[in-house]
Amino acid sequence: MQRNQSSPLRFIDRCHEIAELKSYLDDAIKGEGRTVFISGEAGVGKTRLINELQDYASSKNIRCLNAECVPQGSKPYMLFVNAFKEVAEHLIHIKEEFAAVEEVFLINRAGVVMAHESKTEGGIDSDIVGGMLTAVQDFVKDSFADKASVSGLARLDYGDKKILMEHGRTVFVTIVISGQESDEIRNDMKNMVSVIEKNYINVVEKWNGDISKLSGIKNIIKTLPRKKYSVERKLDSGEMESEKIKLFDGALQTVLKISEQQPLLLFLDNLHWADSSSLQLLHYLSRNTRNAKIMMCGAYRHEEIVKGHPLIKIMEMMKAEKLFVDMRLDAFRVENIPDFIYSLLGKNAFPDEFISKIGTETEGNPFFIEELLKTLVEEGIVYKKERKWYAKDVAEIETPKTIKDVVFRRINHLDEECKDVLKYAAVIGKDFDFNVLQKTMNKDEEELASLLEKIIEVGIFKENGILHFVHPMTQEVLYRELPNFKKTVVHKKAGFALEAMHPKNVEENSAMLAYHFSKGGVPDKTMLYAIKAGDRARKMFSFDEAEKYYKLALNGIEKLEESMENKKTKVLLLNKLGGAYFVLGEWNNALECAKESEKLSKETGDEKQTAESFRNIGQINENRSEWDDSLRNYEKSLQITERIKDNQGIAESHKGLGWIHWRKGEYDEAIEHYTLAVKYGEKIGLIPVTASAYISLGSIYGKRG
Structure with a gap:
């Protein structure tokens, strides 16, 4: 069925609503920013109403930007990133810190350096190398003599550098880094040891000093100095909130600059699927664009907004500030x-x-x-x-009596091959890439292209750079009606197809990969990509999203075979999840994570992690004003970190103890601990801890006069 082409599609039964929206837009042109939320059931015409407003906006030389939320694989601030992608390359500015691998050593059981790669030509100064190697070689001999001590001695501090070591049966990979240690560095080191011992075990065990026999190994170890590792910034909850405001303000300044060049109409569709970070940014922009030439319109389905939905919370806060107008659309009379x-x-x-x-x-x-x-x-x-x-x-x-009946009655006129394409596409999502669909279906390209043409012709798909379902409800109904086993199979195939297509860009696609692999029953991949998605969200101060993905990763690891390695990964995950809970103010959940982390780290023999768990518990006690409990947990952390010579842990423990003694009015003890926090923090270049300790010392001395 073709639309009536004799005249443009007329606007029906929305005269009052469109007149109201036009008046708000006219106000925005004058510098009186407006935010409008439009609600209504699925298919009632919310998007059509905004299309009419956009036609009016274009006649007034107003820039129109659009974005819509999707129900799966959401990334932090994705709604705004998509809306501004054509006019602002980096709407969300993330301040990242990196660690660089400067030196890599491969060392055998005897403590002899078999291979060495450096980031810079000639490597670091020979005297420094000599000092490092003395420390490393002593460590190697001690470790092979007493393997139980390996986990506690996996890192040494050497001036402002860190020496990290990964232990194998026959060799060590030892690296020198500048910057913080990261999980990714550790994983690469573990993989390197595994590959070397699997493929070159005979070379290692029988090596007689002949360098020529190590060419294959040298090719492996030279990959590390070429990489740049993103590391987690060590910020307390107050600093995180401050950084988040900076991020929001950066986005605001970009939006204001665009609106100064040309008035702006921003349409955000399907807010019922928006990620929490996008909704928080929407609130911030709405509050701070009331004197700008900007109008923001958001549309959502009221039937999707149930108790506890993040949109309800945001709208309640915005309503208290009188930041928006609520417009309800009903069906035609x-x-x-x-x-x-x-x-x-x-x-x-x-x-x-x-x-x-x-x-x-x-x-x-x-x-x-x-x-x-x-x-x-x-x-x-x-x-x-x-x-x-x-x-x-x-x-x-x-x-038809339901939306389901409407959709299936439409597609029943298509042949079986077209129906199969629809089913696969519905699993991939409302928007989908041709190549991902082709790899998922394992179908001939030309054959698939012909089938897609048929589906586009009947108005179920459209193409605009990528392929889309014309209406989200079609995709939703098709997906909902597929048998669970079919969904599982297709999600799994889609995950592997997406992974294969973007091997060098897994960070960017980690949320979608985690989604597909979790639905496809692939727990190891779910864990891998959910951790990456959670880490990415945390870097963007989107802790709701981080919590979601860390929980998904834990769900994945619970389905894997129990092993010491998986226990260690679970400890790291619990710390990450607990950190997200802590920032969100969910202290009971944070405490539960910290206690489980403490228990598991003792089982794995990882004293460094045990100490960190005690510090996390101490911090939660601290925020609850449970001073004595906090003191005990920080002291437990200090005892462990001093025994294993973990300078970072020592500095953080003293900082925590300093705070508690200060709160208790015990100024001498507080000064002593803060002074030690500065000493150990400066020793390893731990700037956040050192700076915080100096500030606290200044406050205490000021109070004492």
């Missing part, structure tokens, strides 16, 4: 349905009985009406004769 049908088909001779039945059965929902008419045309019940549309006996019309 009976008297407007003939005009809507005319706008779709053109001239017709439909009897009143036909119009009445259409209106009654669809309850005036525009999406239902349009999809039903398309189906009736395809079935020959509505037909065209001499430039006019007619309907057969009304009794022949079997009207």
Whole structure:
């Protein structure tokens, strides 16, 4: 069915609403920014209303930007990143810190350096190398003599450098880094040891000093100095909130600059699927654009907003500040349905009985009406004769009762191959890439292209750079009605297809990969990519999203076979999740994570992690004003970190103890601990701890006079 082409699609039964929106836009042009939320059931015409407003905006030389939320694989601030991608390359500025691998040594059981690669030509000064090697070689001998001590001695501090070591059966990989240690560095080191011992075990065990036999190994170890590792910034909750405001303000300044060049109309669709970070940024922008030439419109389905939904919380806060206008769209009234049908088909001779039945059965929902008419045309019940549309006996019309019926009645006219394409596409998502679909289906490119043309022709898909479902409800219904086993298989295939297509960009796609692999029943991949997605969210101060992905990663690891390595990974995950809970103020959940982390780290023999768990518990006690409990846990951490010579842990423990003694009015003890925090922090270049300790010392001395 083709739309009536004799005139533009007329706007039906929304005169009051469009007039109100135009008046708000006129205000925005004058520098009186506006935010409007438009709600209504699926298919009621929210997007169509905004399209009409955008036509008006274009006539006024107003820049129109759009973005819509998707229900799966969301990334922090994705809504705004997508909206501004064509006019602002980096709307969200992330301040990142990196660690660089400067030297790599491969050392055998005897403590002999077999291979050495350096980031810079010639490497570091020979005297420094000699000092490092003395420390490393002593460590190697001690470790092979007493393997139980390996986990506690996996890192040495050497001036402002860190020496990290990964132990194998026959060799050590030892690296010198500048910057913080990261999980990714550790994983690369473990993989390197594994590859070397798997593929070059005979070379290692029988090595007689002949360098020429190590060419393969040298090619492996030279990859580390070429990489740059993003590391987690060590910030307390106050610093994190400050950095988040800086991030928001950076986005605000970019948006204001764009609006100064040309007034801006921003449309954000499907807010019921928005990630929490996007909603928080929406609130911030709304508050700070009230004197700007900006109008923001957000649309959502009211039936999707249930108790606890993040949009409810944001709207409650915005309502208290009188930041938005709420507009509710209802279905068409009976008297407007003939005009809507005319706008779709053109001239017709439909009897009143036909119009009445259409209106009654669809309850005036525009999406239902349009999809039903398309189906009736395809079935020959509505037909065209001499430039006019007619309907057969009304009794022949079997009207669908639900959205599901509407969708399936439409696709039943397609052949089985097209239906199969629809099913695969529905699993991939509302928007999908041709190549991902092709790899997921393992279908010939030309054959798939022909099938897609058929589906586009009947109006179910459209193409705009990438492929889309014309209406989100079609994708939702198709996905919901697929058997679970089919969903699992397709999600798994989609995950591997997406992974294969973007091997060097897994960070960017980690959220979607975690989603597909979790739904596809691949727990190891779920864990891997959910951790990456959580880390990415944390760097962007989107702790709600970080919490979601860390929980997904834990769910993945619970499905893996129990092993010492998986226990260690679980400890790291619990610390990450606990950190997200802590920043969100969910202290009971944070405490539960810290206690479980402490228990598991003792089982793995990782004293460094045990100490960190005690510090985390101490910090939670501290925020609850449980001073004595906090003191005990910080002291437990200090005892462990001093025994294993973990300077970072020592500095952080003293900083925590200094704070507690200060709160208790024990100034001498506080000064002593803060002074030691400075000493150990400066020793290893731990700037955040050192700076915080200096500030606290200044405050204490100032208070004492």
